[in-house]
Amino acid sequence: MRTRSQALIEDSSPGEGSICRDGDAARPRELIQQQVVSLIDEFLRAQEISI
Numbered sequence: 001m002r003t004r005s006q007a008l009i010e011d012s013s014p015g016e017g018s019i020c021r022d023g024d025a026a027r028p029r030e031l032i033q034q035q036v037v038s039l040i041d042e043f044l045r046a047q048e049i050s051i
Contacts, residue, residue: 002010006017022029 002017006021009019010017
């Protein structure tokens with residue numbers, strides 16, 4: 001079954017919808033997002049930039 005994001009991408013760029021699929025044994029997206037936020041936060045703190 002295609003996700004909504006896959007359908008939107010496939011409509012505009014046929015064959016590219018596969019980028020929306022998670023691989024087998026992939027990390028949960030929530031975990032990936034938390035890790036990205038943590039890395040950005042660490043970088044900004046190291047640069048003494050407040051957000």
